[in-house]
Amino acid sequence: MLKFFDSHAHLDDEKFDVDRKKVISEIENSDIACFVTAGYSLEASKKAVKIANQYNFIYATCGISPNDIPQDEENLWKEILEIESIVKSNKDSKKIVAIGEIGLDYYWEKDPKARANQQYWFRRQMNLAREKKLPIVIHSRDAAKDTLDIAKEEKLSEIGGVVHCFSYSVEMAREYLNMGMYLGIGGVLTYKNARVLKEVVDYAPMDRLVLETDSPYLTPVPNRGKRNSSQNLPYVVMAIAEIKGITTKEVEDITWENAVKMYHCLRKYYGHSY
Numbered sequence: 648m649l650k651f652f653d654s655h656a657h658l659d660d661e662k663f664d665v666d667r668k669k670v671i672s673e674i675e676n677s678d679i680a681c682f683v684t685a686g687y688s689l690e691a692s693k694k695a696v697k698i699a700n701q702y703n704f705i706y707a708t709c710g711i712s713p714n715d716i717p718q719d720e721e722n723l724w725k726e727i728l729e730i731e732s733i734v735k736s737n738k739d740s741k742k743i744v745a746i747g748e749i750g751l752d753y754y755w756e757k758d759p760k761a762r763a764n765q766q767y768w769f770r771r772q773m774n775l776a777r778e779k780k781l782p783i784v785i786h787s788r789d790a791a792k793d794t795l796d797i798a799k800e801e802k803l804s805e806i807g808g809v810v811h812c813f814s815y816s817v818e819m820a821r822e823y824l825n826m827g828m829y830l831g832i833g834g835v836l837t838y839k840n841a842r843v844l845k846e847v848v849d850y851a852p853m854d855r856l857v858l859e860t861d862s863p864y865l866t867p868v869p870n871r872g873k874r875n876s877s878q879n880l881p882y883v884v885m886a887i888a889e890i891k892g893i894t895t896k897e898v899e900d901i902t903w904e905n906a907v908k909m910y911h912c913l914r915k916y917y918g919h920s921y
């Protein structure tokens with residue numbers, strides 16, 4: 648029986664270089680049934696697609712995250728054009744299920760010019776998603792207002808997708824839910840200081856939450872500090888079940904359905920009629 652859908656992880660990460668095959672086979676033999684490995688740079692996107700092409704139950708996203716935008720513009724154009732051609736040539740295998748991670752990250756970037764650059768490439772990749780009829784995976788950190796403004800201007804509601812590792816307030820959650828977006832919930836929910844995220848999970852309808860690990864990062868309690876893997880998803884499921892007052896089985900089932908709906912290109916693999 649299919650159980651967990653890890654909607655966001657980084658199997659390409661160098662922390663998995665020593666034992667990637669073993670990690671993937673552990674996932675394959677566990678209750679984690681489906682898996683999306685997220686790109687964040689040209690390099691990572693290529694690796695994600697390569698891994699996805701090797702395993703039935705693994706899919707990929709492609710995109711350049713705000714933290715991985717190359718400094719010189721010529722390189723950036725080259726990279727974005729290559730990502731576009733990877734996505735466009737994917738139409739037969741359908742293993743690329745979203746454009747992402749894309750967005751804004753002002754935590755690491757203080758320079759206004761560089762921030763404006765992030766905004767430009769965020770919009771540009773949203774348009775690629777619109778053109779390819781793919782959802783997007785948003786990475787947004789310390790950039791709530793600008794991300795929301797761009798989301799509205801670019802009519803995110805027509806594109807869809809997930810705000811990955813959601814870290815904003817209930818008011819912000821309401822805005823994204825109104826646009827039809829899903830909220831990605833992971834290990835952070837188990838942290839002591841996660842008061843705001845707990846409020847968000849309490850507020851959001853259950854049919855708009857998806858599970859994610861962001862592994863190898865953001866390991867949930869009680870394994871915090873160790874390398875994260877999808878095997879830790881049950882801790883996130885338990886935390887959601889407790890807040891929502893429902894069973895862990897219900898959380899597994901509903902988040903599974905949500906992820907399949909969100910990455911709508913998975914439809915044909917699972918025969919759902921969404």
Ligand code: NI
Pocket residue numbers: 655656657685748811861
């Ligand atoms: Ni990520």
